[in-house]
Amino acid sequence: MNNFIKRTITGILLLAAVILSLKISTHIHLVAVFIIALLSSIELSFAFKHMGVNYPLKLQIILGLVYFIMIYFKKEYFLLLLFVFQLAIIIAVLGHKYDLKDMSFFILSFIYVFINFSILILIKEKKYIYLIYMSSWSTDTFAYLFGSLLGKRKLIERISPNKSVEGAIFGTIFSSLSTTILAYFLGINNLFIWFFVFLISSIFAQLGDLVASYIKRSAKIKDFSHILLGHGGILDRFDSILFVAPIIFIFYKLLGR
Template structure:
């Protein structure tokens, strides 16, 4: 527990500092997080962090990093088309590649690369802090509410310790934190904010459950060992993966 707490404090302080200063360092850090996430999930699916399926996703991550960091901005649709096309070409011309393999490759590209790419898109934005507020706020409030009041299991086949009461507590707690933060930003579209916050909190829990389901299906406890007491990068950022796109598109279309 002590090791988990120390890692959490050190890691949280590092990410907070990187987010506060933003810029190129922020992009590099999240590019690194994406690559580590690809490695961890490729180890689970392919038993090899440098399988050709992993290499395709590293290439996709590099393309999006270049698109974000250089004058080649707004090339995302082209890179996405190229990524999908390459995967289908590999499927057609590589006799050893079946639909299961291609599905796993594209799953990693969607789950890790595409979802986390939205954190890079919010580099320098005040709204990026909402991702942390909702993801970690939901997790924290759900944990303590579940401990104090949890009776009914939420999804015991995937995560035996999560409860319905904890989920409700997580949604309420993260919504209150969101309202406080939006008030700090002088934004008072309260109906939109409440609907968004509850929805994003559901996404946060879905991200957590998705990671748990992957681990349960493959018989592993953690995705890796990089973060002592927490496991791998994906063990810590599973909720962020789902919340980041929710925050980005809410800000783009409703604020």
């Protein structure tokens, strides 16, 4: 429970920081998201190095910066051009220091980190960004809390031995309810439909956490880094957001504003 308190405090401080950046300016929020994506990409590359994978991290960061600058100037639909540019660079480096496996992980990690984080910028209405943060972090909090109190049956022990079926179920239910309540106060329409969207996003939040756990277990590391008290690294805290953001974004587009 002591670790839960640490995680809660860290989560509240981070949540306050991102909400403050969003309230002050969307530009400041863009910078904050890029910094988070930057640190996450560094952590992920270190994890992959433990697996024998080595790719040009500096190049990935430059491409990530270029992509975020394009978003800033509202050129996000030039992502295809960026991807072609990325492929051209991959072809150029294949014959030298990096092999096909390295560059496959290069593309995968770019999509996993920079593309998914960029959704927080592509969504133009702040209230939906709040819902992404709420769905992700409330799932993490409730799943951890109920898992600690009631957890008996392991969810997927070979990937994450501390996660329980009870924590997953109650985390999904209470996260969906709390996020729907927030949606109500934010003036979101079609709350009945959105409740089921939040159920889906909560499930994906836990899938995102499991994917991160699988990467860490494959790399034989406990945490991605030791930056955050009670959490480990930036990616340990934001792993679920990487899976929640696309879900909310899809229904944000489908259901309209």
